[in-house]
Amino acid sequence: MKYAFTEIFDIPKLTELCESFTRINGTVTALLDLDGNVHIKTGWQPICTQFHRLNEKSAARCLESDTAIANKLAQGEKYNVYQCKNGLVDVAVPIYVGNQHVANFFTGQFLFQPADHSYFHQQAKELGVEIIPYMDALKKVPVFSEDEIKRIMTFLVALAQTIGEMGKARLDLLRLSEAERVQNAALKRKTSELKVAKQALEKLASEDALTGLCNRRYFDKTLSQEILRARRYQHSLVLCLFDVDKFKVINDTYGHGIGDAVLQHISTIVLNSLRKTDTVSRIGGDEFSILFPETENEHIEALLQSICNKIANTQIEINGYQIRVSCSFGTASSEGGNLSERELMERADRALYGAKSEGRNQVMHFSSLLQTTSLLS
């Protein structure tokens, strides 16, 4: 059987039951599995525990008796009454779980007739045990009539059957919960596989394939969320749009493939210069955006200027070509979330256009664009 004997049988409960049985009629009980392990033992007679089971010679006979009685039960007997090799009577009943014989329930260590003193006296001598204590232990051995034993056996057979049925119910429960465990583990595995697949899918759906930055779809979603957040908490939010200067020339001069590699270089420079909370996306061909949540424009002016310088000062080497590019940056603040997405985009776009008009390779904020415009007008 796959499960331990003690998992299937409630040994403490059965022990309580056997103890009361012993208290009622003085008979002993024992529950042994088929490997001979004793799981329950109540009311055992001192003649057995202190003499027969301890003395080497008689203990060998105990084992012989136990084996003989167990073998009889293994042949399918309902119960077996057995004259043990040390002169007492033992009775055993098999316990079946389903149709599997798993244990034997014993009673015994009694006599059907008053003890033959001369026989036991002789046995004590043969075993080499002290005669007086041995004969005192013999006096404690109960004598039952065959009728009494028949009544006891009727009870024990029913008890053994009940124990077997309880074991079966427990076994079914164990098998069921194991099947459930296996099913749950499979379900858990599937769920985590699905989670990984979903994450991969989400990443794919939100990532720009060329640069690995966030894509336009993700940017649009994040912009609306950030606008809402800025509005709710009256935080400032800065949107920066930037675009590669004269990128068409790069494509026309070196080819589209090299143009792609340039976009990748620029992405890496920008990404490495930002905090994790800032979202940088590629929103068009050579057009990018950065969202700076909970940020005032004056806090990022220097940062954007340094990114602008870094791009312009980096000599990009691709396929033996040494290429220099620059970018123009336009920024706009959401003014505590008071602007709509469209308004914020428009302002950043106008600032970017302003940076391009002012000679490219620079950062322009929407507010300074207004000053420039008013100075000009």
Ligand SMILES: Nc1nc2c(ncn2[C@@H]2O[C@H](COP(=O)(O)OP(=O)(O)OP(=O)(O)O)[C@@H](O)[C@H]2O)c(=O)[nH]1
């Ligand atoms: N290599 C490459 N080029 C792209 C991609 N998407 C768009 N482009 C090109 O990028 C160029 C963008 O040019 P524009 O933004 O119109 O102008 P520009 O040359 O960058 O000049 P300014 O923006 O005015 O400084 C066009 O030639 C597009 O064909 C892309 O995925 N890879």
